[in-house]
Amino acid sequence: MTGRRHRQPAGAVAAGVCGVALAALTVVPAQAHTPEHRAPHWALKDSGAPQTRFRGLAAVNRDTAWLAGTGGTVLRTTDGGASWRNVSPPGAADLQFRDVAAFDARRAVVLAIGEGEASRVYRTDDGGATWTESFRNTDQKAFYDCMAFFDRRHGLAMSDPVDGRFRMLSTADGGRTWRVLPGDGMPAALDGEAGFAASGQCLVTSGPKDAWLATGGGARARVLHSADRGLTWTATDTPVPAGDPARGVFALAFRDHAHGLAVGGDYRADQPSPRAAAVTRDGGRTWQPAATPPPAYRSGAAWLPHSRTAALAVGPTGTDVTTDGGRTWKSLDTGSYDTVDCTPDLSCWAAGEQGRVARLEN
Template sequence: MNMKQLLFFVLLAVCCLQLSAQSIQQLDSAKTTSIRGLSVVNDNIVWVSGANGMVGRSIDGGASFKWTKVDGFAKTDFRDIEAFDANTAIIIGIDTPAVILKTIDGGITWKIVFQDKRPGMFLDAMEFFNEKSGVVVGDPINGKIFLAVTVDGGATWQAIPESLAPAAEKGEAMFASSGTNVRTVGKEVLLFITGGTRSRLFLRNDKIDLPIIQGKETTGANSLAVWDKKTFAIVGGDFNNAASTEKNCVLTKDAGKTFLTPTTPPHGYRSCVEYLSKSKLITCGITGVDVSEDGGTNWRNISAQGFHVVRKAKKGKAVYLAGGKGRVAKLVW
């Protein structure tokens, strides 16, 4: 073996060791809640939200969490959370009634900033363009997808009139599975995905059919990850058949004009997907966690532990996961 060959094999071994080193580190568990809301401000500040009115916050990188039950909302399921710093965060309660709450004191007190008591109201997810402008999406009301916007950091919200809202097909809705079925690109572009009997990508004025499993209430796209204006990854499946890999992931590099399917798909139904870099992604669901090192073409399972949501720090490298029985974990990578 000459020097060049030796160097090649050494580098290959190092890369293999780095890949195998990826693992999930358990951090905390509040067993009275199932977590689907996760917002990672930076490597140290992490907020989570879930069922039974529970909200958790860590300011030390997950070493410890402070858990609180939001006063007056002990039975509310907070499916999404958006945090801006150690003191400021917004949570959405999905229904009966649908509410949005905001805290500016680290979760000690919460103020109702939006409420809708109409039958059928169901909020799914929330996303912000910046610290002032954001949007929340909800299941269709009277055949129109519910949208509300804020321009003051979530202090007030204004619902988009039904006459201006996008129309949904019968049986088409959204899954409040991880707070990631709506995303933003830059300062103005909003995109979101639907599932159920029909699964589509809504981008500007386009409604693009997705080559993902659909046709039943339990099928369709669950989560959307965006790298840039053209590069997206979408995961989902059938949560009543969680082990199935059939049409559970699609990719696009041209903003939905064409779609690619993975050579090796994620290992089952997946409720959340996140870009870690242009080539590296992570996805999770109730049957485990997968990573891809090649832009989503091939996925490798790194844990059989189920999680609902995974998010990367807005400012930093840390990656956190959360799921059932109050589980919060961190990706070691």
């Protein structure tokens, strides 16, 4: 995921099949759909990797998307998911890729998660034909979860707390080099507090300098906000339940510097997830619970392109849609997905376990 990283000419905001689907999703009630006006749905694409779980997804447009997953796997499509090329970095089979940021069909950055040297970052400039390892964590106390880019040069990566504070990496050259930011601008972490490497969306950006970090595991589920590219942060409690290592905010989505969504819950399949979504209209300074939240744990979220009110949330038990800015959610699909991403040319993609990847169509 790369926040609002896409740059498309105005003419690229075209209709097409997915554009019609998204328009229908935002303006037509589910009960009004007819055979001539089908409800939008996820159209599965064969990734050719049924043993892989893809928690990293970067959608560039309706033709190009990147996937990052278990077994050090990175896939890329440039034909709308009709075919996928395995472009995994060599020697990475033991790594768990949980996030990917793609700037176009050739340039991408992937994040591997884990303790110590298992946390790494790789970058490609030739569509995955070759990769350069640009960061390898050498601190056994660090565990990197997510990354996000403000633009093609500036980005952040986040680690679980080290010595009582979340640790941030910063890049100013598109992920080619990284440096650890000073920790004195980061609030103290709660006991047991951490991020969730579930969808590549525990760290998101909007605009040139704003970033948000989602937490769980502590007594309260919090969202931390930075307005200066990660140098200083403020923390705010959310109404999403926490108090357990399996509970908290798993994903964030911001459509601008003020309007954001938080989704999560309890990832254990046998546990309920009440109040699994919240909304902010002031950049994360305050959060309100969704009046009608998703019915279960959700790990990923994305605003629909060019919409001020419509967004998607995904998880192992299904996909939900809101058309009122996160106040109420309705079920759209029951398939299992971990992460979701939408693009300015009216395209949305989702990915998850057993090699599942899909594009929203009607």
